[in-house]
Amino acid sequence: MKDSRFRDVDIRAPRGNTLTAKSWLTEAPLRMLMNNLDPDVAENPKELVVYGGIGRAARDWACFDAIVASLESLETDETLLVQSGKPVGVFKTHADAPRVLIANSNLVPHWADWEHFNELDAKGLMMYGQMTAGSWIYIGSQGIVQGTYETFVEAGRQHYDGKLAGRWVLTAGLGGMGGAQPLAATLAGACSLNIECQQSRIDFRLRTRYVDEQADDLDDALARIARYTAEGKAVSIALHGNAAEILPELVRRGVRPDMVTDQTSAHDPLNGYLPAGWRWEDYRARSKREPQAVVKASKASMAEHVRAMLAFAEQGIPTFDYGNNIRQMAQEEGVANAFDFPGFVPAYIRPLFCRGIGPFRWAALSGDPQDIYKTDAKVKELIPDDAHLHRWLDMARERISFQGLPARICWVGLGLRAKLGLAFNEMVRSGELSAPVVIGRDHLDSGSVASPNRETESMQDGSDAVSDWPLLNALLNTASGATWVSLHHGGGVGMGFSQHAGMVIVCDGSDDAARRIARVLHNDPATGVMRHADAGYDIAIECAKSQGLDLPMIK
Amino acid sequence: MKDSRFRDVDIRAPRGNTLTAKSWLTEAPLRMLMNNLDPDVAENPKELVVYGGIGRAARDWACFDAIVASLESLETDETLLVQSGKPVGVFKTHADAPRVLIANSNLVPHWADWEHFNELDAKGLMMYGQMTAGSWIYIGSQGIVQGTYETFVEAGRQHYDGKLAGRWVLTAGLGGMGGAQPLAATLAGACSLNIECQQSRIDFRLRTRYVDEQADDLDDALARIARYTAEGKAVSIALHGNAAEILPELVRRGVRPDMVTDQTSAHDPLNGYLPAGWRWEDYRARSKREPQAVVKASKASMAEHVRAMLAFAEQGIPTFDYGNNIRQMAQEEGVANAFDFPGFVPAYIRPLFCRGIGPFRWAALSGDPQDIYKTDAKVKELIPDDAHLHRWLDMARERISFQGLPARICWVGLGLRAKLGLAFNEMVRSGELSAPVVIGRDHLDSGSVASPNRETESMQDGSDAVSDWPLLNALLNTASGATWVSLHHGGGVGMGFSQHAGMVIVCDGSDDAARRIARVLHNDPATGVMRHADAGYDIAIECAKSQGLDLPMIK
Ligand SMILES: NC(=O)c1ccc[n+]([C@@H]2O[C@H](COP(=O)([O-])OP(=O)(O)OC[C@H]3O[C@@H](n4cnc5c(N)ncnc54)[C@H](O)[C@@H]3O)[C@@H](O)[C@H]2O)c1
Ligand SMILES: NC(=O)c1ccc[n+]([C@@H]2O[C@H](COP(=O)([O-])OP(=O)(O)OC[C@H]3O[C@@H](n4cnc5c(N)ncnc54)[C@H](O)[C@@H]3O)[C@@H](O)[C@H]2O)c1
Incomplete structure (x- = not known):
C-alpha cells in the first residue's frame, strides 16, 4: 500500500486544444485530475495528496493510471464510476448523463470514524477525498482566498464598521487552504500574524507572495505587528512555531x-x-507506529489551543472556528464550553448561502491565462453594478498567481451562475476563448453539504445534521447533466462530521452543453436556496420567490 | 405533528389505463405511493406507516397531498425532489432523467442514531423511510416471501440435505415482513412455530392464509408441532406471546x-x-411518555432473547439473524458473544448477490391480476430451464393473495433482469398487458446497500462498512434513467447501521422506455456484481467476465 502510493514523478495536465481523450467531456476530468496533482497545485503530489491533511486525487498510482486510461477511452455515452479514488466500472449511459460519478470516503454511520477509516485506508480499500481533492476541482490556494477574504470583510463589517486598517488577525496553519489567510487578510486591509510549524510551508507561501514576511521569533513578530498596525499598513507576518504553545503564551502576556x-x-x-513540544518529523513517524498515542497527544494540544481561543473570546475579541473541527476535538478532550465561540458559517456566511451564493469557480483547460482574463472581463460586463465583485477581480488578478491551469473563483449565486456559464460557453463557441473551460464549485456551498460543526451549524430549524440535502443535490446534478458529480464524507471537519457533494460541468461551446449548463447552474444553487427556505430563512424564501423556484411546501 | 400524521381515510391507487397525471412516468409513482398506503398493503396506513416499525410513505398528510398534487402536474422533463417524505422542489431536467429523486432519513454519521432521529422526527423535520416504504415499491408480504423462502431452502440444502419434511423452524414476529415466515416455511416444506405478541397481527395472517393455525398456548403449540412433524406435514402454527419469554422457556425445557x-x-x-412482561398498549403509550426507559426495557429483553438463540446455536441448531439487528442490540446490552451466530446474508444469500441476483419485482398499474399471470407465463417462457423458479411461480400464484396492485417478485440477476424488463415493455406496447407495469426491487439487493450487520456482514475483504457502493448505485441509476431513485439511511437494521438505494422504472411500451430499461436493468444489478468482484468473490469475478462487464481494475 505505502509503496503503491509513492511515485517520483511530476504530473502536469496537457494544455492547448488538442484532445487526448475522445471528447472535451472526458478530456476535462482527465486534465482536472492531473491538475490536482500538479506540483504547483498539490501539497504532496508524489503521494497523491492534494490538500487538507491526506486529501487525495486517486487511491494509489495504479488507480491513477487506470483512471487516466479509462478517461482516454471513454465514449460520450459512457460513465466511469470511481469508488474512493479507484476506477471500478464503466457503464453505458447517455449523452446527457455525467461522464464520471464519484463516491469517496463514505462509511455507514456507526463505523464512520477515523479509526475505522484508517484501518480501511491501510488495507488499500479507501481513500480520503476531502472536498475538491478527490473530486478534481481543487485550484490551489486561490480557491480559498476569496472565501477567507469574504469572511474577514464580513467580520470587519460586523465588528469594526467595515474598517480593518490598523487591525490585526491572529491565526495558524499555512497549508493548502490556510495559506490563503495572510493574503486574504491583506486584501481585506488588515495585518495578520500566521503561526505555522513547518518552515517548508512558510517558504512556499513567501515564494508565492501569499505571505509578506517572516518574523524571527514571537517578540519580533509582535514588534512588526505593532509597527505596521500603527502605520496602517496591511502586512502579513509568518511565525515559525506551534499554535498550541504560542496562543496560550499570548493570552498570558495579555496581547489583544x-x-x-x-x-x-x-x-x-x-x-x-502537531502536538505541543513535538517536531513534525517525529509526529509523522510516530503516526504510523503508535497512532493512538499520537491522536491523544494531538487532541490534548488542541484542547490547550481552544482554551486560549476561548480566553480571547471572553475578552470580547471576535473569535471563530474556520471549519477545521477544532472545537469538537477540544470538547471531546473535556473542554465543555468549546462551542462558546461560533463557526464562521453561522457568523458570516449563511446569509450568502440563502441566496445560493458560494465558491463558484472555473478553470481554463487551454492553460492560457488570457482565457481567464477574458472571462474576468465578461463577469464585469455582465455584472456591472457590483463594486465589491469588481474590486475582488482586480485584486485577484494583481495579487494571486495562478497555480496549475489558470482559474478564477468568484462568489456568485442563483441566477448569475447560469448567466455566466452560458456566456462562457458562448465565448468557447465563438473562439474568443482558446479552448473549453470547466465550471465547478467547492463542496462547501449553499446546497451541497451537511456539516453540523461548520456549514450547517446552528440552522434556524435545528436541521443541522439532516444529510438528505447534499444527497438530493448530487442526484439532481446527475439528473441535470453535470459532467462529473461526487458524493463525499468527512471533508473539512473529518470522519463522521460531514457529508457533501461536488459537481463540475464543461463548457465546450456546443448547444448540448448550453442546455446542460442552463439546467445544472440553475438547479445546483437552487437546491441551496431551497434547503435554506425549507429551514425558514426569510432571505432564502424571498430569493426563491424572486427567482421563481417551484417549492411545493413554501407558500 | 401527531395530528398531521393521522387521517381517517382509505387510500387506494387508481386502476385501469386512464391517466390522472400527465404521463405514465408520473402516474406510476403516484399509483405506487398510494398503493403503499392501501389498507390491504400497509400496516397502519392512517398514520402513513407502511411496514417495519414506523417506515412511512410520506412525512405527514399535508406532504402526501402536496406530493400527489406535484405528481399530477409534473411535466415529462421535470423532476420532483422528496426529502424525508416531504416534497421540497420541482426542477427542470430532461426526458431521460428520473421523474422523482428521494432522500429519506439521512443523517450526518456522528448524529446518526435513534435519539437524534426521534428528536427531528418529533419536530416534523424527518421521517423514517425504511427501505421500500419511503421509496414507494413495497408490495405487501409477498415481497418478502420469496426472500425468506430462498433462505429457508438454502439453509435446508446446507444443513438437512435439501429435505425439510419433518423439520420445524422457530421464529417470532408476524408483522409486515415477518408475516411471510410461516408461509415461506410451508412452501419450503417445513413446519414452523411463530411467536407474535399482538393478536391482531396473528388474525391478519390467519385471514390471508399466511399462517395455518393458532395454538392455545405453548404446550398446545409443541403438541401440534410434534404431531405434524411426525406426519411429515408442513403446517405453520402461530402462538400469541412474547419471544423474550418463550425462547428462554424452550431452552429451559430442552426443546430442540x-x-x-x-x-x-x-x-x-x-x-x-415488546419488553418481556409488558402489554403492547402500555409499550406504545410509554414510548411517547418515557422513551429512554422504554428503550432500556426493550433492549434488556432483546438480550434475553439473544441469549436463548445463542443457547440453541451452541447445541448445533442452525440459528441466524434475519436482518433485524437484534445481535447488535444485545451486544450493546452486554451480550459479548451476540455475533456468534451469523446473519442470513453471509450464511445463505451472498452467493446469489455475487451474480446480481436479488429481490427483483414488478407491479401491474392496471390493477388486473391477469397482467401479472401473463408476465408469470412470460418469465417461464424466457427462462425455460430453471425448475426452482418455475416451482416458485406456481406456488406463488396458488398460495399468495395479491395485496393492493397485483405484483410479482422473483429473484433473478444480471442478464435476466434486462431481458424480462424489455419483454414486459414489449407486452405493454403490443397491448397484451392492459396498462404499463413498473419494475423495481428492494433496497436489500446486490449492489444497493451497505449494512455491516446484515447485507454486507463479513465481506471477504473487510469492506463491510464502505458505503460508497450504494451511493454509486443511486447515482448510476439516476444517470441511466430510472423513473425514481432513492437514497435511504437506517432501513432494516435501524439508524446508524445501513445506507441503501432504491430504483423503480416504468415500462410504458415506448422505445424511450425500452432504451432506459436496457440501461437501468443492466447497470443496476451490474453494480452488485462489480461490488462483489471488487471484494474478491470468485463467483462475482466470473459473472463479470461472462457478462462482459468493464471493470478497470479486475483483470
Ligand atoms: N471552512 C472551510 O471551508 C475551510 C477552508 C479551509 C480550510 N479548512 C480547514 O482548515 C484546515 C486546514 O486546511 P489545509 O488544507 O490548509 O490543511 P493542511 O494540512 O494543508 O495545512 C495545515 C497546516 O497546519 C500546520 N499545523 C499543524 N499543526 C500545527 C500547530 N500545532 N501549530 C501550527 N501549525 C500547525 C501544518 O504544518 C500545515 O501546514 C483543515 O481542517 C480544513 O478542513 C476549512
Ligand atoms: N433481512 C431482511 O431483509 C429483512 C426482511 C424482513 C424483515 N427484516 C427485519 O425484521 C424486522 C421485522 O420487520 P416487519 O416489517 O415484520 O416489522 P413489523 O414492525 O411490522 O413487525 C414486527 C412484529 O414483531 C412483533 N413483536 C415485537 N416484539 C415482540 C416480542 N417481544 N415477541 C413477539 N413478537 C414481537 C410485533 O408485534 C410485530 O407484529 C425488522 O427489523 C426488519 O427490518 C429484515
Whole structure:
C-alpha cells in the first residue's frame, strides 16, 4: 500500500486544444485530475495528496493510471464510476448523463470514524477525498482566498464598521487552504500574524507572495505587528512555531489581537495537527507506529489551543472556528464550553448561502491565462453594478498567481451562475476563448453539504445534521447533466462530521452543453436556496420567490 | 405533528389505463405511493406507516397531498425532489432523467442514531423511510416471501440435505415482513412455530392464509408441532406471546427446533420490540411518555432473547439473524458473544448477490391480476430451464393473495433482469398487458446497500462498512434513467447501521422506455456484481467476465 502510493514523478495536465481523450467531456476530468496533482497545485503530489491533511486525487498510482486510461477511452455515452479514488466500472449511459460519478470516503454511520477509516485506508480499500481533492476541482490556494477574504470583510463589517486598517488577525496553519489567510487578510486591509510549524510551508507561501514576511521569533513578530498596525499598513507576518504553545503564551502576556481564528488540520489529529513540544518529523513517524498515542497527544494540544481561543473570546475579541473541527476535538478532550465561540458559517456566511451564493469557480483547460482574463472581463460586463465583485477581480488578478491551469473563483449565486456559464460557453463557441473551460464549485456551498460543526451549524430549524440535502443535490446534478458529480464524507471537519457533494460541468461551446449548463447552474444553487427556505430563512424564501423556484411546501 | 400524521381515510391507487397525471412516468409513482398506503398493503396506513416499525410513505398528510398534487402536474422533463417524505422542489431536467429523486432519513454519521432521529422526527423535520416504504415499491408480504423462502431452502440444502419434511423452524414476529415466515416455511416444506405478541397481527395472517393455525398456548403449540412433524406435514402454527419469554422457556425445557431465527422489529427498540412482561398498549403509550426507559426495557429483553438463540446455536441448531439487528442490540446490552451466530446474508444469500441476483419485482398499474399471470407465463417462457423458479411461480400464484396492485417478485440477476424488463415493455406496447407495469426491487439487493450487520456482514475483504457502493448505485441509476431513485439511511437494521438505494422504472411500451430499461436493468444489478468482484468473490469475478462487464481494475 505505502509503496503503491509513492511515485517520483511530476504530473502536469496537457494544455492547448488538442484532445487526448475522445471528447472535451472526458478530456476535462482527465486534465482536472492531473491538475490536482500538479506540483504547483498539490501539497504532496508524489503521494497523491492534494490538500487538507491526506486529501487525495486517486487511491494509489495504479488507480491513477487506470483512471487516466479509462478517461482516454471513454465514449460520450459512457460513465466511469470511481469508488474512493479507484476506477471500478464503466457503464453505458447517455449523452446527457455525467461522464464520471464519484463516491469517496463514505462509511455507514456507526463505523464512520477515523479509526475505522484508517484501518480501511491501510488495507488499500479507501481513500480520503476531502472536498475538491478527490473530486478534481481543487485550484490551489486561490480557491480559498476569496472565501477567507469574504469572511474577514464580513467580520470587519460586523465588528469594526467595515474598517480593518490598523487591525490585526491572529491565526495558524499555512497549508493548502490556510495559506490563503495572510493574503486574504491583506486584501481585506488588515495585518495578520500566521503561526505555522513547518518552515517548508512558510517558504512556499513567501515564494508565492501569499505571505509578506517572516518574523524571527514571537517578540519580533509582535514588534512588526505593532509597527505596521500603527502605520496602517496591511502586512502579513509568518511565525515559525506551534499554535498550541504560542496562543496560550499570548493570552498570558495579555496581547489583544482584533480577530482570532485557526486553520491547522485539526480535523485529522493523526496526520494534521502537531502536538505541543513535538517536531513534525517525529509526529509523522510516530503516526504510523503508535497512532493512538499520537491522536491523544494531538487532541490534548488542541484542547490547550481552544482554551486560549476561548480566553480571547471572553475578552470580547471576535473569535471563530474556520471549519477545521477544532472545537469538537477540544470538547471531546473535556473542554465543555468549546462551542462558546461560533463557526464562521453561522457568523458570516449563511446569509450568502440563502441566496445560493458560494465558491463558484472555473478553470481554463487551454492553460492560457488570457482565457481567464477574458472571462474576468465578461463577469464585469455582465455584472456591472457590483463594486465589491469588481474590486475582488482586480485584486485577484494583481495579487494571486495562478497555480496549475489558470482559474478564477468568484462568489456568485442563483441566477448569475447560469448567466455566466452560458456566456462562457458562448465565448468557447465563438473562439474568443482558446479552448473549453470547466465550471465547478467547492463542496462547501449553499446546497451541497451537511456539516453540523461548520456549514450547517446552528440552522434556524435545528436541521443541522439532516444529510438528505447534499444527497438530493448530487442526484439532481446527475439528473441535470453535470459532467462529473461526487458524493463525499468527512471533508473539512473529518470522519463522521460531514457529508457533501461536488459537481463540475464543461463548457465546450456546443448547444448540448448550453442546455446542460442552463439546467445544472440553475438547479445546483437552487437546491441551496431551497434547503435554506425549507429551514425558514426569510432571505432564502424571498430569493426563491424572486427567482421563481417551484417549492411545493413554501407558500 | 401527531395530528398531521393521522387521517381517517382509505387510500387506494387508481386502476385501469386512464391517466390522472400527465404521463405514465408520473402516474406510476403516484399509483405506487398510494398503493403503499392501501389498507390491504400497509400496516397502519392512517398514520402513513407502511411496514417495519414506523417506515412511512410520506412525512405527514399535508406532504402526501402536496406530493400527489406535484405528481399530477409534473411535466415529462421535470423532476420532483422528496426529502424525508416531504416534497421540497420541482426542477427542470430532461426526458431521460428520473421523474422523482428521494432522500429519506439521512443523517450526518456522528448524529446518526435513534435519539437524534426521534428528536427531528418529533419536530416534523424527518421521517423514517425504511427501505421500500419511503421509496414507494413495497408490495405487501409477498415481497418478502420469496426472500425468506430462498433462505429457508438454502439453509435446508446446507444443513438437512435439501429435505425439510419433518423439520420445524422457530421464529417470532408476524408483522409486515415477518408475516411471510410461516408461509415461506410451508412452501419450503417445513413446519414452523411463530411467536407474535399482538393478536391482531396473528388474525391478519390467519385471514390471508399466511399462517395455518393458532395454538392455545405453548404446550398446545409443541403438541401440534410434534404431531405434524411426525406426519411429515408442513403446517405453520402461530402462538400469541412474547419471544423474550418463550425462547428462554424452550431452552429451559430442552426443546430442540431444527432452525431458529427472528423477525421482531428489534431494529427499533422504541417502537418495534415488546419488553418481556409488558402489554403492547402500555409499550406504545410509554414510548411517547418515557422513551429512554422504554428503550432500556426493550433492549434488556432483546438480550434475553439473544441469549436463548445463542443457547440453541451452541447445541448445533442452525440459528441466524434475519436482518433485524437484534445481535447488535444485545451486544450493546452486554451480550459479548451476540455475533456468534451469523446473519442470513453471509450464511445463505451472498452467493446469489455475487451474480446480481436479488429481490427483483414488478407491479401491474392496471390493477388486473391477469397482467401479472401473463408476465408469470412470460418469465417461464424466457427462462425455460430453471425448475426452482418455475416451482416458485406456481406456488406463488396458488398460495399468495395479491395485496393492493397485483405484483410479482422473483429473484433473478444480471442478464435476466434486462431481458424480462424489455419483454414486459414489449407486452405493454403490443397491448397484451392492459396498462404499463413498473419494475423495481428492494433496497436489500446486490449492489444497493451497505449494512455491516446484515447485507454486507463479513465481506471477504473487510469492506463491510464502505458505503460508497450504494451511493454509486443511486447515482448510476439516476444517470441511466430510472423513473425514481432513492437514497435511504437506517432501513432494516435501524439508524446508524445501513445506507441503501432504491430504483423503480416504468415500462410504458415506448422505445424511450425500452432504451432506459436496457440501461437501468443492466447497470443496476451490474453494480452488485462489480461490488462483489471488487471484494474478491470468485463467483462475482466470473459473472463479470461472462457478462462482459468493464471493470478497470479486475483483470
Ligand atoms: N471552512 C472551510 O471551508 C475551510 C477552508 C479551509 C480550510 N479548512 C480547514 O482548515 C484546515 C486546514 O486546511 P489545509 O488544507 O490548509 O490543511 P493542511 O494540512 O494543508 O495545512 C495545515 C497546516 O497546519 C500546520 N499545523 C499543524 N499543526 C500545527 C500547530 N500545532 N501549530 C501550527 N501549525 C500547525 C501544518 O504544518 C500545515 O501546514 C483543515 O481542517 C480544513 O478542513 C476549512
Ligand atoms: N433481512 C431482511 O431483509 C429483512 C426482511 C424482513 C424483515 N427484516 C427485519 O425484521 C424486522 C421485522 O420487520 P416487519 O416489517 O415484520 O416489522 P413489523 O414492525 O411490522 O413487525 C414486527 C412484529 O414483531 C412483533 N413483536 C415485537 N416484539 C415482540 C416480542 N417481544 N415477541 C413477539 N413478537 C414481537 C410485533 O408485534 C410485530 O407484529 C425488522 O427489523 C426488519 O427490518 C429484515
